[in-house]
Amino acid sequence: MAARRCIALVCALLGCLLSPWLLASETADIEAQIKAAYLYKFSAYVEWPATTFAQADSPIIIGVIGADAVASALGNLQQTQPATSRALKVRLLKADEPVSAVQMLFIGSKESAALKRVQDSAQAGHVLTVTDQANALASGSIINFVNIDDHIRFEVSVAQAERSGLKISSRLLNVAQKIQVRRP
């Protein structure tokens, strides 16, 4: 009994000492989960060209670059009910790997430079690019996460999506923070 009480005391002390670091990592964890959920839901509001999928039940493959936490959160979401009729698959990509095999690509803020590199191949391969970097839409991203008042929001570039041959549902645009349309 005395030993157990001792262990509990040590644990409590350890918790008190580690709590600021733990809190920060927890916030980052929740953010990753929300972003993963948003990514997951985006698939329901985006229409790919018919040639993108080999079969009617081919899965949607989400490529993740530079965001391991989001990738693992997506992996957890795979167990739940899919948002569309298609299954979702997650593939962790290296920064220099080709992106033509995926339908959705999330580039984490650490690897935002990768966008420039994959821009052309993604546009050709009808890949929905999602970034997490301020002013990323100008760089050619289709959807970009922004943080407003501690809430995760996103902005959409309809012009960029059209260039990639993708159709974004007006319902998604409805909740988007900012929409870039193609200039006439």
Place this chain on the structure above:
Amino acid sequence: MPIIRLRSVRQKLLLMVLVTNFLSLLTAGGALLYHDLMESRAKTAASLSALADVLAQGSATALEFDDPRVANENLAQLRANRDIVSGAVYTAKGRLFAKYMRDQVPDNEIPARPGADGFRFAGTELSVFRQVTSGQEVVGTVYLKERYELYAWLRDYLLILGVVLLVSLGLGTLISSRLQRWVSDPIRAVSSVARQVMEQRDYHLRATRSTEDEIGQLADAFNGMLQTLEYEITERSNAEQAVRTLNAGLEQRVAERTADLSQANARLSQSHGELQRLSAHLQRVREDERRHIARNIHDDLGASLTALQLDLTWMQKRLGGASELQRKLESMLETAAGAMEAVRHILHDLRPDVLDHLGLWAALEGLLQDFRLRSGIRCRYACHEDAEHVRLDTAAEMAIYRIVQEALTNVLRHAAASEVTLLAEVSGGRLQLSLQDNGRGMPLGRQPGSFGLLGMQERARILGGELIIDSIPGQGTCISLYLAVTQVAAGASA
């Protein structure tokens, strides 16, 4: 029974049509009202549900991407619909996500947590909960509340229904008051003829048949009855006439017969009076005759017998002792005395001079004593003192004396009585004289050949009195003479 008393078929028909009309309209109106109410509710609920669906669809992405601003904007669009009181969006976990309220609606109008899917009516409000789904996932709930003005709707509906009811009743009255003349006019025609017949007693009237239906048959039947009645009444008046004629003849005959009878009666009473006068005359003549005979006997036979007795007595004194002659004379004297006694009896019977000397009452008492001696029947004289003061004229006293004498003779002959009582009293100006015996009684009614009774009655009638015979078989007879006496007071004072 109807509370309103309706006098004519017209009014009854009209009322019938109106009541039927009213009730069927009311039933139809009620059914319509129910149907429309249900339909209105269903419609309201359906439209609100549709609105909720639209809202749910619009709010799905807002919920998915946790954007209350968008949800609020969506809800704000409800302002276009004036009936929507409030609306809200809840998250899948039941947290209030966004809300909308029309002006002047307090905050607590919005439920803190979502309810089950579906709609419910509460008073004048309809509320609906609708789940928001994205794919197959439930992402939240939409809530809407609408003002449902049932009372206003009902009031308008009832107003229209009332107006329709009134108008259709009015139309019904107008039309049926025209149409029901088909029925009521022929009936009224028949009934007015019936009334005329009753009032004027004119059975020659006939109802006109204007239709071929039951009323026409009624008119025919009525006419047939009138015809029968007319015939019967004619027959009856004829019969009455005949009876009256017959009656008049009978009455005339009765009058004639009555006249005959009264004539005969007059003749009869005349002859009766004559008979009575004759009878009285005969009585008088008889009494006179008796008096005459008695005087002759008294004067001639009596005087002769007295002379003979005187002569015989003289001879007896002169004759001396010659015993044979003496005995002969004795015998002759006895015979003469016997003859003298017989003469006195005859004289008494013919003319009881005790009447002349002592009056009626002493004579009657003497008569009873004589009767007792002769018959051995016990006699009682019980005449009241008032009666003994009565004095009558000689003929009347003689008649009474003879009546009592005859009655006593009858008692001796027929009654086998052991006691007779003579009663007399005066009451109310009438003398009652009765002879009562205790014999075997006598059969009432007229006895054929009983001239004794007849004679008594005849004497009583001549006196102006009345003779009544009472008899109970086995208990004796009472013969009573009633006589009005005006001179009682005079006799009493004399």
